[in-house]
Amino acid sequence: MEHIAELQHVTKRFGSKAAVDDVSFTIDKGSIVAVLGPNGAGKTTTISMMLGLLEPTSGSVRLFGQTPKQPQVKQRIGAMLQDVSVIDGLKVREVLALIRSYYPRPMRLEELAALAGFTEEDLGKRAEKLSGGQKRRLGFALALAGNPDLLFFDEPTVGLDTPARRSFWEQVRALSDRGKTILFSTHYLQEAEDAADRVILFNRGKIAADGTPQAITAQLTSRSVTFTTDTRSLEGHALMSADTEQHIRERLLPVPGVHDCTCQEGRWTVTADNTDTVLAAIFRYQLPVHDIRTQQGRLDDAFEIMIHNDDTQGAVS
Numbered sequence: 539m540e541h542i543a544e545l546q547h548v549t550k551r552f553g554s555k556a557a558v559d560d561v562s563f564t565i566d567k568g569s570i571v572a573v574l575g576p577n578g579a580g581k582t583t584t585i586s587m588m589l590g591l592l593e594p595t596s597g598s599v600r601l602f603g604q605t606p607k608q609p610q611v612k613q614r615i616g617a618m619l620q621d622v623s624v625i626d627g628l629k630v631r632e633v634l635a636l637i638r639s640y641y642p643r644p645m646r647l648e649e650l651a652a653l654a655g656f657t658e659e660d661l662g663k664r665a666e667k668l669s670g671g672q673k674r675r676l677g678f679a680l681a682l683a684g685n686p687d688l689l690f691f692d693e694p695t696v697g698l699d700t701p702a703r704r705s706f707w708e709q710v711r712a713l714s715d716r717g718k719t720i721l722f723s724t725h726y727l728q729e730a731e732d733a734a735d736r737v738i739l740f741n742r743g744k745i746a747a748d749g750t751p752q753a754i755t756a757q758l759t760s761r762s763v764t765f766t767t768d769t770r771s772l773e774g775h776a777l778m779s780a781d782t783e784q785h786i787r788e789r790l791l792p793v794p795g796v797h798d799c800t801c802q803e804g805r806w807t808v809t810a811d812n813t814d815t816v817l818a819a820i821f822r823y824q825l826p827v828h829d830i831r832t833q834q835g836r837l838d839d840a841f842e843i844m845i846h847n848d849d850t851q852g853a854v855s
C-alpha cells in the first residue's frame with residue numbers, strides 16, 4: 539500500500555509546551571481519515587505541519603515522500619480550512635477560474651461546479667453574497683480546484699444543514715473511490731464513525747487511539763446485554779419480586795467479565811467484556827427473561843472513556 543503521508547516522531551513545541559508530542563503515523567492512498575480529539579489536543583498543529591504551514595520542532599513530515607514545502611507537493615494538496623475568505627467583487631465562476639489557473643492540471647470547471655452543487659445561477663453570483671453554507675461549498679470547490687491527490691478538511695460540515703452534510707459526505711466518498719486521500723478533523727463523533735475508514739484520536743498532543751471506528755469502539759467500550767423480566771403472571775399477579783431480582787444479580791454478577799448489572803424501569807442492563815458469556819449464563823440458569831438484546835458502545839462513549847482514562851493516568855503520573 540502506497541503511503542501518501544508519513545510522520546515520524548513529530549514534536550512541536552510552543553515555548554516549553556509540547557502541542558504535539560512525538561507523534562508517528564502513516565496514511566494510505568485512498569483512505570478517509572478522521573482526526574478527533576478535544577480542544578487543544580494538537581489536531582490543528584499536526585495538520586498545519588502536514589500542510590507545511592508550521593515547521594516541526596523535531597521529527598519529520600513527508601507527503602508523497604517529500605517535505606510539504608516542495609512546490610510539487612503543494613500542487614498535489616487541497617485544503618478547506620475553517621474560514622473561507624473570498625475576494626470581494628469576483629463572481630463564483632471567476633474565483634474558481636483564478637484558483638484553477640495556479641495549478642498545472644486543474645479540475646474542469648463543470649466538474650468542480652457539479653461536485654460543489656453549484657448551478658449556472660450560483661456561478662454568476664458574487665462570492666461575498668453567498669450564504670454561509672454556499673461559502674463552505676465554494677471552499678470545497680477551491681480545495682478541489684487543483685485536482686489534488688490529498689485533501690484536508692478542517693471541521694468541514696460546521697454550519698451545514700443535514701441534507702448538505704449528507705451530500706458533502708457522498709462527495710467525499712466518491713472522491714475516495716477515485717483514489718483521492720482525505721484527512722478531516724471533526725468534533726462530530728457520529729460523523730467520524732459514519733464517514734471515516736480510520737480514526738486517529740488525539741489527546742494532550744499524543745495519539746490516544748488509532749484504528750477503524752469499529753475497532754476503537756470495541757477496544758474501549760464494554761458491551762451490554764439488556765432484557766426485560768416477567769412482571770405479571772398469567773393471573774395478573776406481580777411476579778417481579780425482590781427475590782427474582784436478587785436471583786438475577788446473584789447469577790450474573792459473578793460471571794467473568796461482567797462489570798455491572800442494573801435495572802431501570804423494567805429493563806435490565808448487564809455490561810460486560812463479552813456478551814456471549816452473559817447470554818450463556820442466562821440460558822444456563824434459565825433466568826426468567828425476555829426480549830434479550832445485545833448492544834455495543836458507540837464511538838462517542840469510547841471517546842469519553844479514552845479521554846477520562848488518559849486524564850486520570852496523567853493526573854497520577
Ligand SMILES: Nc1ncnc2c1ncn2[C@@H]1O[C@H](COP(=O)(O)OP(=O)(O)OP(=O)(O)O)[C@@H](O)[C@H]1O
Binds near residue numbers: 556582583
Ligand atoms: N501559535 C501558537 N502559540 C502557542 N501555543 C499554541 C499555538 N498554536 C497552538 N498552541 C497550543 O497548542 C496546543 C494544541 O493546539 P491545537 O490548535 O493544535 O489543538 P486542536 O486539537 O486543534 O484544538 P481545537 O479543537 O480547539 O481546534 C494548545 O494548547 C494550544 O493552545
